[in-house]
Amino acid sequence: xxxxxxxxxxxxxxxxxxCVGYQLGNTKRKKLKHIENIYVPMVxxxxxxxxxxxxxxxxxxxxxxxDGTYRITRSNNSDATLNAxxxxxxxxxxxxxxxxxxxxxxxxxxxxxxxxxxxxxxxVLERGTSxxxxxxxxxxxxxxxRDNAKSDAMQKAAQKIxxxxxxxx
Numbered sequence: 001x002x003x004x005x006x007x008x009x010x011x012x013x014x015x016x017x018x019c020v021g022y023q024l025g026n027t028k029r030k031k032l033k034h035i036e037n038i039y040v041p042m043v044x045x046x047x048x049x050x051x052x053x054x055x056x057x058x059x060x061x062x063x064x065x066x067d068g069t070y071r072i073t074r075s076n077n078s079d080a081t082l083n084a085x086x087x088x089x090x091x092x093x094x095x096x097x098x099x100x101x102x103x104x105x106x107x108x109x110x111x112x113x114x115x116x117x118x119x120x121x122x123x124v125l126e127r128g129t130s131x132x133x134x135x136x137x138x139x140x141x142x143x144x145x146r147d148n149a150k151s152d153a154m155q156k157a158a159q160k161i162x163x164x165x166x167x168x169x
Contacts, residue, residue: 028069029168032080032117032125038070038165039078043113044085052086055151056113059158060084069166080125084115084161087129089150094135108135109146111153115161128164132157 028035040061045053060082061072075081088110095106116127133156136149163169 028166031168032165035079035117035119035125036071037073037078037080038064038117039073039075039081040064041075041081041083044083046085046087047089049086049089049150052089052111052150052154056084056086056111056154056158059151059154060161063155063158063162064165067162067166078120080117080119082115082117082161082165084113086111087114088112091146106135106137107149108133109149109153111150111157113157113161117165126165128161130157130160130164132160 040057043053043056043060045056064070064082065072090110090112092108092110093106094108111132112129113131114127114129117125119125132153134149134152136145136152138145
C-alpha cells in the first residue's frame with residue numbers, strides 16, 4: 001500500500017513540469033557569452049566632488065564581484081573593459097522646515113554615471129547611463145552628511161550597472 005502511494009505520488013508529480021526551462025547559474029546574456037573577465041579602470045569624474053572617482057571604482061568592482069557572473073581581472077587578462085564617467089551629482093530638496101523655507105531638512109542626491117563595456121578589439125558591447133539616488137538629512141555638518149550619502153547613491157548606481165551587464169535590465 002505504501003509503495004503504491006509513493007509510485008502514485010511520483011507519477012502525479014512528474015505530470016507538473018513547472019520548472020522545465022529554469023536553470024541555476026550560467027545565466028549570461030547571449031551577447032556577452034564569450035566574456036569571462038572584466039577590467040575596471042579608474043572611473044573618470046567630471047564633477048567637482050571630492051574622492052568620488054575611487055569610491056565609484058570600488059563600488060563597481062564590489063558589485064560585479066558580488067554578482068559573480070564575471071570576474072574582475074587586470075587589463076592584460078581581461079576579455080572586456082568597463083569604462084565609466086561620473087557626469088553629474090545633483091541635490092534636490094525633499095523636505096524643508098515649515099517656518100524657515102530656506103533651511104532644507106532632507107535632501108535627495110542623484111549620481112549619474114555613463115558607462116560602456118568594450119571588448120579588447122575596441123568594439124562596444126554594451127553602454128548605458130545609470131543613476132543612483134538616496135535621501136539624507138542635512139544636519140549641522142553638511143559635508144559629512146553628503147559624504148555618507150555619496151556611498152549609498154554610488155552603491156545603487158553600481159548595482160544598476162552590474163544588473164545591466166549581467167542580466168540585460
